Amino acid sequence: MGRNPPSRFDPDERKLSMRALRLAAAIAAAVGLLALPATVSAARAQTVGEGSPNLSLVKNLSYETAEGSNITNGGTDIEFATIAGRDYALAGSYKNGLQIVDITDPTAAEIVGVYDCVVQQGDVQVFEREELTEEGEPVTKTYVGYTMDTGYTPGVGSTCFTEATELGFSPKGQRFGSFIADISDPTNPVTVSWVPFAQGSHNHTVDPSGKYIYNSNSDLITSTEPAIEISDITDLSNPRAVGELPLPFIPGLGSESHDITFNEDGTRAYSAALSHTNVIDTTDKENPVILSTIVDPMINVHHQADPVTLTDADGVDHTYLVIEDEVAGATGTGQCPNGGVHVWDVTDETLPIKVGYWNIDDVGLTTDNVLGTCTAHVFDIHKQGPSNAVMTIAYYNGGVRVVDLSNLTGVSLGTQGVGMMELAWYRLPDGDTWSAKTPAIEADGSFYLYGNDLARGLDIYRYTASAEASANPGRWLSAAEAELLLPKASVPANYKPFCLLGDDGPLGGIL
Template sequence: MSRSRRSLVLAAVAAVLALSGMPAQAADIPPPDTVVTSPNVTHVLNVPKPAPIAATINTDLAFQGDYAYVGNYGGFSIYDISNPKKVTPVSSVVCPGAQMDVSVYGDLLFTAVDSSRNNDSCSSTGQSASIKESWEGVRIFDVSDKTNPRYIKSVETNCGSHTLTLVPGKGRDRLRNVYIYVSSYLPADNFPDCAPPHDKISIIKVPLRDPAAAAVASTPVVFPDGGNETQPGLLLPTTGCHDITVYAEKDIAAGACMGDGVLFDISDRLNPKVTARTTDPNFAFWHSATFSNDARKVVFTDELGGGGAATCNEATGPNRGADAIYEIVKGQLVFKSYFKISRYQADSENCVAHNGSLIPVKGRDIMVQAWYMGGVSIWDFTDGARPREIGYFDRGPRADGSGGGVWSAYYYNGYIYGADFHHGLDVLKISDPLTDSARFVRTDRLNTQTQESYRGRGHGHG
């Protein structure tokens, strides 16, 4: 969250979540700052945040070749992961602006800024969105030289860019352009560039041969009649989308849009069409989405409490703050079940479903997922009605009593990488009969919100 939005969300958290009831069982909670794992998970390595951005929190991850890109409220870092047991930082770029979601394509790195700034430079400072000249949106970097990334372009978008999703072009256009779906929300009457109604997304068209010419090409309205605004227990009424995951080769996308879950037809990249929409009385804030490899299921996450509350406890229960698994039947979303980690966390630990990705196991649906201070969960939803956790990594409460945890956890070429707010980059490995075949799958790029099928990507298992 950012600027005045963060204070609004925190106020909503206090109003929606008055946590009470029985605390988590002390015997089930690791000692402060202590790492615990299931027997099939190994904590391979922790790499502290590089000094230039050590004071600000880590956020999202993207991968290309032998490199990991780690977003951070203060900028981003590039790591050499050619040897996952000896990961090393290559460079850090100080360029503040929450949240710094990252996606990489060729020599271009795209970063999301949802923090109103006094200008678009990397030396900018925070400035109220009520000032017309304030800037927020997307920054584009040339990362051809990993030791010295170069800032080449900014694109301002209405209400900033809370998250961004990279969408390849179709057919011959794939060689010419890439598109960025920008999710943003929380307009206000006194924000000149973010006034209500804001029930839309922004789409940036980036010419690959001339990325400096990138510009907003369309702003399709997702909710022409308004979104879910009155459901009891909502963190915030729908005023746009929080995050979108595209499955470009299948021309579909799933939108996590605050109070609504949405499916899109994206066959026309600049004009996505809503094909299905749903709500859930147990969901407070539709946060993100992940398709199964065959695109017959989609997992939506709920960021109950806005990421700042202790919702992984007995008082909250198993159905709120959980993932929701849907089957896609004749183009519509059919609810199957919830999944939530059963490992209770201390009431000092902010814990909620957050960013994750599939582990590429042929014939099964297995996901790795961050849960903030609930750590990292590996879980199987092959049977959408009966999901189960098969492995985990967790740290105990922070000794200083502050919040934090793992923001995002993704599987890439044999290992799991987790971006922890404070601890830096964690490298994990799962060794389990259910996931061992994934070691045969190799890819040269991973932007989690840009899903690609395993087929045709070199897997060697039968």
């Protein structure tokens, strides 16, 4: 899920992307992993849920179960691209390959191609390059990175393995890393490269230049020497490991990077690393430097961290870092909500200051959910002018949410008490949404929202800015209030986080 800057849906839009993981803080030493229910979506996806008047379900697309896969749908990360004038959603999955969906008309969206790659967890990164044809004519090529995690048996007979081997790579022998495919023809994705990482690739992020991969590996819990691995992919036929950035090690918690987000120009990266979050100077991509490390005792699992810069009423820019907490690695606690997002002002990168915490204000879970998981997960942030921004976020069984971030500047100035407010929500009885993003926001603030769902596949929603908003803005706490009032998750002793290891890993389970 790592993030890189704007898609081509709107070149002028300052889109700040994000990414995904899970684990448990004080309970990280517990044993046992939860199996993804292979039959959870065997029945037709339900089409009626509940939500605010301004967010409605438009369409659902289920994924074909790949040969060698034991998972139905298994939707994970999602990204977007515009190719030859048409818009596409690129939806990752557990073991069912990359789903390439034509969303030019979202109401008539259809899967037009599948990158056959039976791997986990299918984290997606999209990047473009201007290249020359054999005749010397300029052409825009669109590529996608697709991650292979550790701890399970991949489908080595799937197309991505066969194509990579034919190119001279050895994914079957090296086992773990990231595939890179050319999707310039969305109906015919073709493997063009393989980037090995010894500990696998849980999430990865391609920098805005499209020349480097920063890898968040799969040794999330046990490593005592955490580091971000850096590979130069300028020459896709010969990717090179060029270095590592050591991260702080905090005993008792995983300390590896889980997800990395670059800013627009690629000079900064933000790594959510389970027990802490790092602000990193990436001006020199091969020699990054940590500027500061955030250790927040109120965060159970630092899962994703994305920046947004807003201009306050005095004309001063403030950069905020939104850090998402995936409580207990998305174990099913039976509570709703868990997790939430913590906001830090990182305008002074060497001295981050916490400004608040936000979460949905629901109580209880959907009546017929399977996993009983309701914690914040993959989110995305879109600027809407100098002082306005919107966040879209998935909450597993807790549905999808649209959140206004515009009042964060007021919190910093002391003139506004509520920094974030929910605008819209939607929840499906059989939903288990991993990621929720939009490629672009229309002039009036409306947009289509895409939820990639473990149980259902791809759900497409319509957010109408002019319609009645959510009646409940959620729960905002100042930094001081959060420290005093924020309840700790009630996690059962036999908790089962499900995103850290594979189905035949040392601890069992499936994710």
